[in-house]
Amino acid sequence: MFGIFKPAPHISRLPEEKIDSTYKRYRIQVFLSIYLGYMLYYFVRSNFSLAKAYLIHQGFTKTELGLVASALGLAYGISKFVMGNLSDRSNPRYFLAAGLILSGIVNLFFPITKGITFLFALMFLNGWFQGMGWPPCGRTMTHWFSDGERGVKMSIWNTAHNVGGGFIAVIALAGVSIFGSWKGLFYLPGLIAIVGGLLYIIFAKDTPQSVGLPPIEEYKNDYPEVNVEDREREMTGKEILFKYVLNNKYLWYIALANVFVYLVRYGIINWVPTYLQEARHFSPKDTAIAFQIYEYAAIPGTIIVGWISDRFFSGRRAPIGIICMIGVTFGVFIYSHSTSLLVINITLAVIGALIYGPVMLIGVSALDMVPKKAGGTAAGFTGLFGYMGGQVAAEIVMGIVVDKFSWNGGFMLILAACVLSIVFLAFTWNVHDRSKYNKDNELPA
Structure with a gap:
């Protein structure tokens, strides 16, 4: 630099x-x-x-x-x-x-x-x-x-x-x-x-x-599982990329999971206005309210998910992420079949509260899996998959599928993405289990 x-x-x-x-x-x-x-x-x-x-x-x-x-x-x-x-x-x-x-x-x-x-x-x-x-x-x-x-x-x-x-x-x-x-x-x-x-x-x-x-x-007496000879040494870009990111199979798993998490995230929110007005005949006002419910339900949901992953899963992010995606799967199924304004708003709140948990947890996992001097690259790597794969699919593939197979086809695509996100998160089930390493006995490098 x-x-x-x-x-x-x-x-x-x-x-x-x-x-x-x-x-x-x-x-x-x-x-x-x-x-x-x-x-x-x-x-x-x-x-x-x-x-x-x-x-x-x-x-x-x-x-x-x-x-x-x-x-x-x-x-x-x-x-x-x-x-x-x-x-x-x-x-x-x-x-x-x-x-x-x-x-x-x-x-x-x-x-x-x-x-x-x-x-x-x-x-x-x-x-x-x-x-x-x-x-x-x-x-x-x-x-x-x-x-x-x-x-x-x-x-x-x-x-x-x-x-x-x-x-x-x-x-x-x-x-x-x-x-x-x-x-x-x-x-x-x-x-x-x-x-x-x-x-x-x-x-x-x-x-x-x-x-x-x-x-x-040192201040918190809390040393991470990922160890390096010198935690404070600034690394070269090549070292970060090839030693700690591209060579980390668990980063690849969560990056692939991120593709499908983002497809669900944007596949729902980007099509809420169109779906509710076209298929459910909501008024613009009711549609706007539903849109806001989805976003703002994420705030308490994300915080609670982060706390649970630290408090009850010893820092393991995958288990709570999978639980969230299972909840999202049921939420999407109910949302796609309901015609009730109340039920649709409730399911959007549930989906919004749960989907941003895995979004956040994948970012945290990326930081957990590498030395702190490589955190930005690791997070950028998972983000690359999320946006280039998931968001693009939500914008383009979702539109094509809905045009060819109606909204039922679109929701089948989203439900399939839910399942695939769970599969890839499962490969990291025991990653970053703080209960398996003794931070008190580990000396700083």
Whole structure:
């Protein structure tokens, strides 16, 4: 890495009497920084969906806007993997901020776009910069929160995208009001992202050692199962990729599971409005409520799942992930057959509460399976499969199947994805079982 993106150097350790209070303060500060920072990423990602109706009035067709939307998923999937590898060798304080600021700047250009080619290029750029968000958060999490508490902390942090994705509707309305035009849908979120990126630089930190604190493993006396000769050594990109990621069969299993988890996640949420209005004849208002129920049910569901994986499964992520996917399978079956507004809303709440558990757990598992200096690459690897495989299938394959075989065929595809996700998660059933290794007797490298 170069310049400000280089990992922050370690400084002399603080006096012993100051370590505990300083650690507690910085852990809160760092957590809030990555939570709010990642939430703002969704301000400049989800606003495009709200702008589609206005863009149609500007002369764009639905087909063109669908193509543009696919550019974000395509770029994001690739970028999350590439940027994950770079972020493992970077200072997340500047890395995350740079992506947020650049994404904000791109949003300022959307309203002045006239042609589909330029709009596609801007969305691809936006997706690429969006890939700079998750990996540095993963790196930060592995440095400030120990192995034994990561499930809970990651589950809470993971709700940032639900909060951001939901709150953007309020920001969008405010933008239209302030700027007196639909262009405010891009201007206000873009400006907020730029300011947020600058504030992130002020409040975020790199590693505990960069502010005079001991490594988190030493502070919590909690040493992970994955051991390396020197946990604090910054690795080369090649070493991370070939030694710890591509050569890890369990990472491949959860990456493949992620394809099908994401197919279910986006296969439901991306088609909720169309399905409910076309097949169940819901009003736009009832459809909007159902859409929100799905997203916001994920917040308590994700947190509870993370806590359960740490508290009752000794850090094993696969068992609770499989339980969630079994619940999702039943939820999808009932959702696809019901005509009742109440039952459909309840099943969407159940699906939303459960599906984001495996989404979060696969990300945590990726961090569990590698040294902390390789966490961004591992998470990016699973994300690549999720977005390039699962989300693309949810957008394209789901549409083709529904056109050819009706909604029944579409739901059969989703149910098949549920089963396959369970199969691949089962291969990691006993991975990261903290009860099988003695952290108290393991000495730091």
